[in-house]
Amino acid sequence: MLLSLSWKNIWRKPSRSIVLIIAIAIGLTGGVFTIALADGMLEQRNQEVIDQQYSHIQIHNKEFYDNPKVKDSIPNTHELTLYLSEREDIQNFTSRLKFLGMANSTRSTQGVMICGIDPDDEMLVTTIHDCLIDTSSSYLTAQSTNQIVISTKIAQSLMLVTYELNQDDIDLLLLSKFKPELLDKLLPIIDVSTRSKNAFKDSLRKYLSSDEYENYAEVFTKQSTEYKLNKKIILRFNDINGNLIDEAFKIIGIYETNDAMFDNLNIFVNKNYIAQMLGVSANTATEIAIITTNVDNVKQTTSEIRAANENLLTESFIDLDPMSVWQNEFIGVFYNIIIAFILFALSFGIVNTVLMSVMERTKELGMVMSIGMKKSKVFLMIMFESIMVSLTGGFIGMALGAIITTYFSKHGIDISAYSNAMESFGYDSVMYPNLSFDFFINITILVILTGILSAIYPARRALKLNPSEALRSDA
Amino acid sequence: MRAKISILILFLVEAITIFAQDPNQIIQKAYENSEGASQYAEMTMQIVRPRWQREVSFKFCSLGKDYSMVLISNPAKEKGQTYLMVEDEMWMWNPAISRIVKLGPSMMSQGWMNSDYSNDELLNGGSIITDYDKKILGSETISGKDCWKIELIPKLSTTIIWGKQIVWVSKDKYLILKTEYYDEDDFLVKTHIASDIKIFDGREIPTKFEIISEDNPDNKTVIMMNVIKFDIDVDPSFFTQQNMRKGMSLQFPQ
Numbered sequence: 219m220l221l222s223l224s225w226k227n228i229w230r231k232p233s234r235s236i237v238l239i240i241a242i243a244i245g246l247t248g249g250v251f252t253i254a255l256a257d258g259m260l261e262q263r264n265q266e267v268i269d270q271q272y273s274h275i276q277i278h279n280k281e282f283y284d285n286p287k288v289k290d291s292i293p294n295t296h297e298l299t300l301y302l303s304e305r306e307d308i309q310n311f312t313s314r315l316k317f318l319g320m321a322n323s324t325r326s327t328q329g330v331m332i333c334g335i336d337p338d339d340e341m342l343v344t345t346i347h348d349c350l351i352d353t354s355s356s357y358l359t360a361q362s363t364n365q366i367v368i369s370t371k372i373a374q375s376l377m378l379v380t381y382e383l384n385q386d387d388i389d390l391l392l393l394s395k396f397k398p399e400l401l402d403k404l405l406p407i408i409d410v411s412t413r414s415k416n417a418f419k420d421s422l423r424k425y426l427s428s429d430e431y432e433n434y435a436e437v438f439t440k441q442s443t444e445y446k447l448n449k450k451i452i453l454r455f456n457d458i459n460g461n462l463i464d465e466a467f468k469i470i471g472i473y474e475t476n477d478a479m480f481d482n483l484n485i486f487v488n489k490n491y492i493a494q495m496l497g498v499s500a501n502t503a504t505e506i507a508i509i510t511t512n513v514d515n516v517k518q519t520t521s522e523i524r525a526a527n528e529n530l531l532t533e534s535f536i537d538l539d540p541m542s543v544w545q546n547e548f549i550g551v552f553y554n555i556i557i558a559f560i561l562f563a564l565s566f567g568i569v570n571t572v573l574m575s576v577m578e579r580t581k582e583l584g585m586v587m588s589i590g591m592k593k594s595k596v597f598l599m600i601m602f603e604s605i606m607v608s609l610t611g612g613f614i615g616m617a618l619g620a621i622i623t624t625y626f627s628k629h630g631i632d633i634s635a636y637s638n639a640m641e642s643f644g645y646d647s648v649m650y651p652n653l654s655f656d657f658f659i660n661i662t663i664l665v666i667l668t669g670i671l672s673a674i675y676p677a678r679r680a681l682k683l684n685p686s687e688a689l690r691s692d693a
Numbered sequence: 694m695r696a697k698i699s700i701l702i703l704f705l706v707e708a709i710t711i712f713a714q715d716p717n718q719i720i721q722k723a724y725e726n727s728e729g730a731s732q733y734a735e736m737t738m739q740i741v742r743p744r745w746q747r748e749v750s751f752k753f754c755s756l757g758k759d760y761s762m763v764l765i766s767n768p769a770k771e772k773g774q775t776y777l778m779v780e781d782e783m784w785m786w787n788p789a790i791s792r793i794v795k796l797g798p799s800m801m802s803q804g805w806m807n808s809d810y811s812n813d814e815l816l817n818g819g820s821i822i823t824d825y826d827k828k829i830l831g832s833e834t835i836s837g838k839d840c841w842k843i844e845l846i847p848k849l850s851t852t853i854i855w856g857k858q859i860v861w862v863s864k865d866k867y868l869i870l871k872t873e874y875y876d877e878d879d880f881l882v883k884t885h886i887a888s889d890i891k892i893f894d895g896r897e898i899p900t901k902f903e904i905i906s907e908d909n910p911d912n913k914t915v916i917m918m919n920v921i922k923f924d925i926d927v928d929p930s931f932f933t934q935q936n937m938r939k940g941m942s943l944q945f946p947q
Binding site: 325 | 781782797798799801802803851852853854855856874876877878880882908
């Protein structure tokens, strides 16, 4: 009875209520979508670092992080692998021989983390094999000997890259809406191959105006970059007895993840082969990476493995990835704060509108009060009006936000224009927004709260009315 | 009898020069020419960079290709530092900290005393004879000397990073006068040039060595040989860590 009365009151001045509802709807659509975007990015990044780097759980020797070397391998790998394969909450796991070494090319040298992997097991645990950049790139196989997979970043710092614009590149640039006049200027350097990025940029500078150079040099350089496969690099590392080992490897694949830090360090070789070089048995491992059957139980599984193997360091991705702590513990609060701010701003509009409708209805309120309506019912009626206006706007806003989010979560938002900066933090350049259902419940509660708080002042004003005076007013 | 023998020797020498058309033998002879069984040298190294340049003087003693010892005699800051190379390993003694440091994998690839010579190159110079397939490309004149131009392609099993090397060996005395290093895409990476041929200890050898990097033409390293003695009397017991610690008071066998 009271509810339907409030609902009817809202629509006595439809235009005013609609304006307010639209304002709330727009505010919340924006809020929901922004948060969905942020959450989607984080979720995407988290999934990626799990898939590419951390897996769900990792086991190391306790000394491993001080200075990753083969001496600090995991003792009793045999029993440990038996134990792990018997656990039902573990889907897959793989053991690695990870240690520091140096990579040398003809021009440069770089410190690298040499990851000796078991290619078949590794594919079940990480997705590096999906991150190969070129169709001619291939991944390691169990039979691989002196083959190696490196990242684009390492290829660049070892200067195993050539810069050359050929006709195909020009055609691609034409397709991505570059003006033919601009590309014509590049004719003199087509098919000219250089080894250094600076030399290539110098030649660009020669043929482009300074404005064009500022705007397009990066794009052209990126387009001209060619990673060469089948080149030789020399890995240098200490074997189990501390002797220096030099070993030549042929690059068979080049990968790129969105995490520049990871790419700058890690190279992959076949574990069996590198174990021979190191003079250790094939089942020696310095790292074991595990994928569990259910991510939500990771903490439980981790502590069980930890308890069963006290001499080892067992860590979940939450321990390994500093960012995930931030997301899991803090980001939810952060989202609610954003929504609360939006609603706080909107509440001024709500107060204003409800107050206006109360003032306009002075005579009417005086009338209902003098025929015996309790003050508490008047208070409630006004409060319901405020809550219902807010909720209507809120639901429309959430629905719109959800529709937009769903659309973009399917199609993605490409921000590749800024992706260089994003990728160095480990984010993909195509964002897929994402929101959990829980969050909508949170928003609904916040909207109701806003409605209640905004109604207090106008409702108190209504209560203060003296029925006999109100009846006589002109309004 | 004696005349007969000398004729025979003359014949043999002749035969060697004719058969030396085989690139393997040319390289072998050139290598033997540049390195005696043992040697002592005093050298000055000039490191040129776009913003600075400096000179380092050192004494050097080696036995075969497995043992060498270096003592820095100038500048004052590095005076008394010694380097010992035995087989594949290298140690450094620094008098300022009174400590011997073994050079690890990362330091091996760095330039020796910040020069363009990596520690690696100093250690693994001797593989030129066995590790390459060789081919004579023709004859060319380098600083007035008629030279063989020989292409060296590393064998597959080796850990040589270069795609190929081209060396110029003088036809008269088998001196390596120029070496070009190429990567696997046939881009020139750096060039070694040997010049200033002088007679030292009865041998005619180049005394100035330059290394020029193709990517940074402003960077170069020049080594000048002031004294060199071949086939000195030294045995492996000289190349020890005790001797390294002597620093400036280390007496080189001459």
